[in-house]
Amino acid sequence: MGTLPVERKASLRSFRDPEGTLIDSGVVIRYRAPHSFTGEDLVEFQGHGSPVAIEHLLETLKRLGARQARPGEFSERAFLNGRMDLAQAEAIADLISAESRAAASAALRALTGRFSEAVRELQAGLETLEVEVEATIDFALEEVSASDVKDHTDRLLVLHHQVVALLAQGRAGFALRRGCVAALTGPVNAGKSTLFNRFLGEPRAIVTPVPGTTRDWLEAEWVLDGLRVHVIDTAGLRESDDPIEQEGIRRTQSVLQRAHLILYVIDDRLGWQESDAIRFAGLPEGKVAWKIYNQIDRTGRRPGKVGADIYAISAETEAGLPELKEAISAFGQPQSTVAGDIVLARQRHLDALERCREALELALRAEHGGEALELVAEELRRARRALGEILGQWSTEDLLGAIFATFCIGK
Ligand SMILES: Nc1nc2c(ncn2[C@@H]2O[C@H](COP(=O)(O)OP(=O)(O)OP(=O)(O)O)[C@@H](O)[C@H]2O)c(=O)[nH]1
Ligand SMILES: [Mg+2]
Known part of the structure; x- marks a missing residue:
């Protein structure tokens, strides 16, 4: 193949098998960890696309020790190496299978992290409130002032409102997905x-x-x-x-x-x-x-x-x-009546947002009913955890397997 290509630069090369037979001529790009899609060392071959030449190239690479990637393996590795969160990785598959321009642009918004940002912002709000509620528990054992409760309630209401809005955007996106x-x-x-x-x-x-x-x-x-x-x-x-x-x-x-x-x-x-x-x-x-x-x-x-x-x-x-x-x-292609961007949500995201909403409602009820603040803190934690599932902060191997298996090979 000639000299080693310069990192992250397109280099024109002849592709040959170990016997020296010319397979194709094309562009090679070499990436060095962590500056690649998956965060690992990576090399890209861009040929003319003839199925025969591709097969010959693949066969040669396998002889040299490579193996075919599993469906979604690149995205999965990118996720596991912290290059993107789970919602962003899922957006790659959604972008590829988008059935309409609106669905494609919603997937792209998720891929660039707009959806994740909204989820993270909510998570941060929940965390701050949780910390304050816990502080109130620790320092005001004798009595909790009415103004503290009112402040918590107001902020809980705002967070609840944000989850409901995100759910509505997600539901609109869910309708877009179906084609x-x-x-x-x-x-x-x-x-x-x-x-x-x-x-x-x-x-x-x-x-x-x-x-x-x-x-x-x-x-x-x-x-x-x-x-x-x-x-x-x-x-x-x-x-x-x-x-x-x-x-x-x-x-x-x-x-x-x-x-x-x-x-x-x-x-x-x-x-x-x-x-x-x-x-x-x-x-x-x-x-x-x-x-x-x-x-x-x-x-x-x-x-x-x-x-x-x-x-x-x-x-x-x-x-x-x-x-x-x-x-x-x-x-x-239903035009969204929802304020803000449509989120191309998956059922998994909607379920998590639903659980988050439910937990916030229980927290609100506990506050109203004058129940122990520990209960409020517990529900806040549950709400935050549900959001974490969307981003893949807590994910099981089974869940990851199920998600990435639906990707196409090479992504
Ligand atoms: N004038 C006129 N003729 C039509 C119109 N639509 C269909 N035709 C004619 O009606 C006949 C039947 O049309 P098709 O499209 O084969 O009807 P179809 O519903 O597919 O029929 P099947 O396959 O038998 O169930 C053909 O001779 C068409 O040219 C129309 O809007 N105006
Ligand atoms: Mg007919």
Whole structure:
């Protein structure tokens, strides 16, 4: 490979195996501990990306004593070496898997430590109060003055308010994480596949005037206003004796389980029929479902929103499509009504914040009830510990294993 590259400088090198065979030519960057991502000695090879050359390079490195990293191992090492806290390490995986621009920027905020800072600030507030409460216990054994209690209560209320605000930001972020799967269903020939193709801007699905054209479901990725929507086209619903069509309809039912949003499409010429009402009512529970009156170029109905969760469109002429797209975008990318930055929280973070809130409420109740200050201090400690879990100040190997195993290899 030639001379040893200068630290933290990109050096152009030929990559060769021990036999001298040229593998690739590319950039090598050498990092010396602690000035690397993981805080350890590290070397980076940047080649041309040919899978064959990458495999050859990996094989050569393994022959020289390296091994493949486990999923998330780089982030885990960075965390264990104190380069970042646990919430920041998790944000790396969240950034990689972000399904929308809003989710990506929320993940980035967490990665740069904004979320951790808010948690740390709260922790510091709790600690100060805890110390003061303990001091009151030590020095005022005989009686605790009313002004002391009032001061504690006021500060407890402020801290409680901060936890509640952080929880709200976390919940908004949690909604952002889920991405958006939108499925098209409805009777045969309504125009589902035509609409699917319109969304994607290319004729992915077969469209014909023959009812029962779509036999199996199709899924494609559609990027709408920076939001990644997984759209699914399905076999039209009708009574059928054809075993292939029956299987297709059965598959429609099962794929709808995965959807967050269901668009039930009908042919406006036929209108909303009893069979539609029955099928609509039978959609999987807990889904958001909208009625789409399609083919309005043939009925003359006005395009756009007809009523709550009902849209009139023509998949053929695209009338009413902008309104529908806007509604889908707003569904998938809820604008936060929460003050401050959205936090791309994980369930684990929400659970910890919930426990922190609960502990503060118990502390407040103990203060109000004039109970022993030891109880207040104990709840403050519990609240602080819960926050520590978010940052990974107290984490078990099992928890770390579970978190980093979901990362992709190489991160
Ligand atoms: N004029 C008009 N024709 C449409 C419209 N949408 C679909 N069509 C036509 O209706 C027919 C059926 O459309 P498809 O998209 O295949 O319908 P589908 O709901 O996917 O049908 P299945 O796959 O059989 O369930 C085709 O001939 C389309 O060209 C529309 O908005 N206006
Ligand atoms: Mg179809």
